[in-house]
Amino acid sequence: MDSQQQGHQHGPAGHAHGHGGGHGHGGGHGHGQVPAADFDWDAMAAHLELEADLRADAVTEAGRWLSGLAGDGAVRRVLDVGAGPGVIAGLLAEVFPAAEVVAVDQSAALLERARARSGGRLGTQQADLPEEFDKLGEADLIWSGNAIHHLGDQQAALGALAGRLRPGGLLAVAESGLPARYLPRDFGLGRPGFQARMDAANEDGFAAMRAELPDTTEEIEDWPAMLRRAGLRPGGTRTFLVDHPAPLTGPFREYLHTRLVRRHDQLTEVLGAEDRATLEVLIDREAPRGILRRSDAFYLSAMTVHVGRRD
Ligand SMILES: C[S@@+](CC[C@H](N)C(=O)[O-])C[C@H]1O[C@@H](n2cnc3c(N)ncnc32)[C@H](O)[C@@H]1O
Structure with a gap:
């Protein structure tokens, strides 16, 4: 999603909010208080899968880092909370071949995709959080x-997750990073700065999304x-x-293309x-300068992972 920083999307359209990935918000968060039109996670499945595929190497590298932090043989059960269609849970299962890996999400349809794709390797657990x-x-x-940014009280969510950890266990939160860039500074259309202006507009949409969440709490996202306030010892940030x-x-x-179409609809x-x-022009499927036809489109972003350890 446009989560450009891989991650933040605030709407059906994937408002990416510059954080890495896709922030989708909405409809799916299971509280029943978001307008139905707000977001359809199931319809987003294919897009979420591609977004996770984009990050596959980064996630595998992060998983190996976590494996080293945990120590040999220490990881017997892994949860991916807000796993969506389970691509990332599947990558974690490769890094931790001996562990039971469970994808957790509010969306039964996304979990079904996760189960089917993994051929039974992944466990799934439907859960409406918090x-x-x-x-x-x-x-x-x-x-x-x-995923935690879809919950109104992010600090309380970290506290609840910390409470599920076994002694010595790790909580790894990938909630920030850098917004994606996908075109050169000057790509021959309009005034340079287009991507930054899109990101700024998206940040406003993301803030509006968070403001509407049930029990929403303002938080300096440090x-x-x-993680420390959730009772965990700092385990590092990479x-x-x-x-x-x-x-x-x-x-x-x-x-x-999908992401830009969504931005077009939302912004x-x-x-x-x-x-x-x-x-x-960018979303015109036939235009030579459209995103589907131009030779200069790329995808560059960064995913930050913060770790806390239970004593
Ligand atoms: C932006 S997607 C992230 C998917 C995946 N973790 C990734 O990084 O590609 C957010 C996921 O959180 C799930 N989610 C959102 N609100 C939730 C809630 N209240 N309880 C459980 N899952 C939720 C959504 O269904 C969706 O699959």
Whole structure:
């Protein structure tokens, strides 16, 4: 999603909010208080899968780092909380071949995709959070990427996750990083700065999304400090590069196209006329300068992982 920083998307359209990945918000968060039109996670499945595929190498590298932090044989049960369609849970299962790996999400349809794709390797647990943290059971490693921001009280969510850790267990939160870049500074349409202006508009949308969440709480998003307040010992912070140079493969171009179409739908009213015109060319499937046809489209982002350890 546009989570550009891999991660933050605030709407059906994937408002990426510059954090790495996709922030989707909405409809799926199971509280029943978000307007139905707000977001359809199931419809987002294919897009979420591509977004996770983009980060596959970074996630594997992060998983190996976590494996080293945990120590040999220490990880017997892994939870991926807010796992979506389970691509990342599947990568964690490769890094921890001896562990039971469970994808947790509010969406039964996304979990079904996860189960099917993994051929039974992944366990799944449907849970509407924060009400159903009790369904998660215990774990030696809890990973959560671009999901905690869908919960109104992020600090309380970290506290609940910390409470599921076995002694010595790790909580790894991938909730920040850098917004993605996908075109050169000057790409021949409109005024340079287009991507930064899109990100700024998206940040506003993300803030509006968070403001609407049930029990929403304002928080300085200092993740290491939040992990400490959740009762965990700091385990370190590392950032992993997500780097797909031009020319992009067809599926990743389609990913960018979907993301830009969503941005177009969500941001039309807040973008200036020139940026709107640029966006319209970029999403035109036939235009030589459209994102599907140009040779200079790439995908560059960074995923930051913050770790806390239970004593
Ligand atoms: C942006 S996706 C991230 C998917 C995956 N972790 C990744 O990084 O690619 C957020 C996921 O969190 C799930 N989610 C959002 N709110 C939730 C809630 N209240 N309880 C459980 N899952 C939730 C959504 O269904 C969605 O699959």
